[in-house]
Amino acid sequence: MERKRTPLWELHKQHGARLIDFGGWDMPVAYTAGTIKEHKAVRDSVGLFDVSHMGEVYLRGPRVREAVELLTSNAVASAPAGKAVYTLLCRPSGGVVDDCIFYKRSDEEFFVIVNASNTAKDLDWLRDHTRGLCDIDDVSDATALIAVQGPKAVALVDRLAGGTLTSLTSFTFADAVVAGVPCVAARTGYTGEDGFELACASGDAVRLWSALVDNLPDGGLPIGLGARDTLRLESRLPLYGNDLDDDHTPLEAGLGWAVKLDREFLGAQALREQKQRGLSRQLVGFKIADDTRAIARHGYPVVDRSLGAGEAAVIGTVTSGGPGVCVGGAIGLAYVPIASAKPGTQLTIECRGKDIPATVVSGKFYKRAQP
Amino acid sequence: MSDIPSDLRYTNDHEWLRTAGTAWRVGITQFAVNQLGDITIVELPKVGDLVTKGQQFGSIESVKSVSDLLAPVSGRVIAVNEALKDSPEHVNESPYDAGWMIDIEPSDKAELDELMTPAAYTTLVADA
Numbered sequence: 173m174e175r176k177r178t179p180l181w182e183l184h185k186q187h188g189a190r191l192i193d194f195g196g197w198d199m200p201v202a203y204t205a206g207t208i209k210e211h212k213a214v215r216d217s218v219g220l221f222d223v224s225h226m227g228e229v230y231l232r233g234p235r236v237r238e239a240v241e242l243l244t245s246n247a248v249a250s251a252p253a254g255k256a257v258y259t260l261l262c263r264p265s266g267g268v269v270d271d272c273i274f275y276k277r278s279d280e281e282f283f284v285i286v287n288a289s290n291t292a293k294d295l296d297w298l299r300d301h302t303r304g305l306c307d308i309d310d311v312s313d314a315t316a317l318i319a320v321q322g323p324k325a326v327a328l329v330d331r332l333a334g335g336t337l338t339s340l341t342s343f344t345f346a347d348a349v350v351a352g353v354p355c356v357a358a359r360t361g362y363t364g365e366d367g368f369e370l371a372c373a374s375g376d377a378v379r380l381w382s383a384l385v386d387n388l389p390d391g392g393l394p395i396g397l398g399a400r401d402t403l404r405l406e407s408r409l410p411l412y413g414n415d416l417d418d419d420h421t422p423l424e425a426g427l428g429w430a431v432k433l434d435r436e437f438l439g440a441q442a443l444r445e446q447k448q449r450g451l452s453r454q455l456v457g458f459k460i461a462d463d464t465r466a467i468a469r470h471g472y473p474v475v476d477r478s479l480g481a482g483e484a485a486v487i488g489t490v491t492s493g494g495p496g497v498c499v500g501g502a503i504g505l506a507y508v509p510i511a512s513a514k515p516g517t518q519l520t521i522e523c524r525g526k527d528i529p530a531t532v533v534s535g536k537f538y539k540r541a542q543p
Numbered sequence: 544m545s546d547i548p549s550d551l552r553y554t555n556d557h558e559w560l561r562t563a564g565t566a567w568r569v570g571i572t573q574f575a576v577n578q579l580g581d582i583t584i585v586e587l588p589k590v591g592d593l594v595t596k597g598q599q600f601g602s603i604e605s606v607k608s609v610s611d612l613l614a615p616v617s618g619r620v621i622a623v624n625e626a627l628k629d630s631p632e633h634v635n636e637s638p639y640d641a642g643w644m645i646d647i648e649p650s651d652k653a654e655l656d657e658l659m660t661p662a663a664y665t666t667l668v669a670d671a
Contacts, residue, residue: 190577201580206635207606208581398580398606465584465628467604495583495606524602524609 178224179316179377189396195289197225200396207398211497214363214403215540217391218322220384221400227291228315228371229298229308231282236306240274240282242438243301245422245431248274248282256343256358258430261297262439266421266446270294271412273360275345283356285317285371287412301438316377318370321403323540324389325367329357332383337368351383362400364407365540402497405504406538408457414470415455415491415505421446424507425455454513455491457537458521458530460502466528467502468493468521474506475520475527487512490521496537503537504530546573548639552655553664554615559639560658566621566646567655571603571612573638574668579605582634585627587612587644592620594647596654601644603634612644616654622646 175198184191189200200222202210213219231239241249246259255276261269270290275283286294291312298308320329330337332351340346345358353376361367372380385394401411410416410425421439422431423446433444460466474488493504512519515534520527551559557575561568576582584604594600594614601612624643627633634642649655659667 190580201607206581208583208632402606465586467584467609469609497606 176225178222179374180222180224180381183378183381184222184394187394189394192397194225194397197288199225200394201398202396203394205393207396207402208495208497210393210395210399211402211406213391213393214322214365214395214399215498215538216323217389217393218320218324218328218367219363219393219395219399220381220388221319221321221395222316222381223288223319223369223400224316224374224377225288226317227286227288227294227310227312228317229284229286229295229310229312231284231298231302231306231308232280233306234280236280236282239302239305241435242303242305243298244274245437245439245443247432247435248276251276253278254344254346256345256360258343260416260422260427260430261294262422262437262443263418264438264442265418266423266439266442267418268412268416268420268422268425269297269418271410271416271427273358275356275358283371285369289413314374316372316374316380318372318377318381318384319361319363319367320370320384321361321363321365321367321395322392323365324392325365326359328384328387328389328392329368329370332387333357342366351380353380353383355380362409363403364409364536364538365403399497401492402494405492405494406496406498406536408505408536410455410505411492420455420507423447424451424453451510453488453507453509455505455507456513456517456532457534458504458506458519459496459499459533459537460504460521460528460530462501464501464528466523466526467495468504468506468523468528468530472524473522474508474512475522476512477520477527488519499537508532546639547661547665547668549661551639551661552658553661553667554613554658555667556613556615558613558615560615560655561639563646566648567616567618568643568646569615570638570643571634572664572668574671576635576638576642579603579608579610581606582631585631585634585644587623587627588620590620590623593650594618594620596651614647615658616647616649617651618647618649620645621648 244259348357488508
């Protein structure tokens with residue numbers, strides 16, 4: 173099947189990006205600098221990401237708040253206008269349909285950005301569960317999304333917006349004009365760094381991207397999906413399809429902060445019951461020491477050899493793993509039994525036939541210095 | 544597009560070989576490096592280990608993936624590039640020189656005749 177292209181595809185080709193299939197999209201996995209240099213550029217300076225493959229949807233109507241209240245685990249409907257809220261869409265079982273950000277424009281209008289690989293599934297889910305309470309307007313094809321992330325990101329975007337964006341705080345957004353291009357500018361991101369995500373019309377994407385590239389400060393780079401993954405993992409941000417799925421609940425994934433159980437929403441009952449029963453497994457962060465020289469990747473089993481041979485020893489599964497580019501060694505996330513979830517617990521992960529020691533760690537692997 | 548030195552031999556698995564006295568030096572090609580992206584771990588055998596053509600002799604991990612390294616010929620490992628332990632980036636930066644992996648003393652010289660010429664490898668990569 174022909175892979176889909178973002179409006180910036182031609183530019184990526186010209187700049188020597190290595191393109192790969194990502195959920196049916198032909199996307200840059202790295203540019204000429206390579207993943208490690210790109211990762212460090214975002215930590216030290218600023219990086220530009222084409223994330224136009226993500227889905228964008230408007231929910232509108234006089235009763236849209238009722239629909240949003242029903243669908244979202246977090247307190248989205250009651251948020252003030254201008255606020256961006258991270259939330260899960262849950263199944264009645266408590267499993268996760270998707271994680272996404274809702275942008276409340278007004279009591280009658282919400283903008284939603286969903287994962288690229290889930291766009292079709294999410295649209296079906298929204299249509300099936302909004303019960304006709306709102307209009308659903310899929311603007312994914314007409315919308316480009318560019319993330320600008322890193323310690324120098326805010327200054328870069330703000331300058332191109334004529335200084336109009338300084339007042340935007342974390343997880344707020346506003347309509348803005350950046351380099352002459354009308355955008356929704358949100359102080360959000362998926363790297364653990366400060367920055368903006370800019371949604372604009374597909375036809376304006378090349379102009380906006382080029383203006384950002386032309387104004388990049390020293391050390392700034394375009395960034396591929398390879399570094400997007402190592403950055404989000406280092407900041408312990410979950411990835412749907414790896415760390416989140418239909419079979420694990422947000423409580424198990426450690427996202428209880430985005431689940432407000434004093435409300436009624438799809439999955440609330442199951443999640444309240446799970447909370448009352450207590451969790452039997454949990455998503456934990458783990459580190460593998462630098463001198464071990466091993467990376468535990470998605471799908472590798474967590475084992476306890478005292479339980480027996482073969483399958484009997486498997487107690488959990490790695491959901492994400494990779495090099496800790498700025499923190500050293502290898503890092504990852506794994507679902508393990510609650511008894512093995514305490515920070516400091518020694519885990520054994522079978523990496524391609526070899527037992528590798530790992531240590532459970534709490535919190536983000538990488539914490540950015542507060543300005 | 545890929546750099547394919549004319550004084551080397553090649554394999555289907557994107558490895559190169561260079562004759563070095565009685566031994567053959569082994570590494571991976573620029574094409575392989577381009578496909579892998581940034582390399583973070585190179586696991587190699589010990590000096591004295593025996594390797595068998597087509598069998599795994601080590602592994603190479605990039606940021607995103609892990610691949611087996613397959614022996615291009617059978618024989619004994621007589622040298623290992625220990626520098627890759629701390630500096631796997633040599634493979635990215637200099638795949639045909641500083642990024643070399645092992646020297647093999649071949650046990651069956653006939654296997655060397657089965658390696659690809661630069662011209663044949665150029666065709667292989669062009670079709671990839």
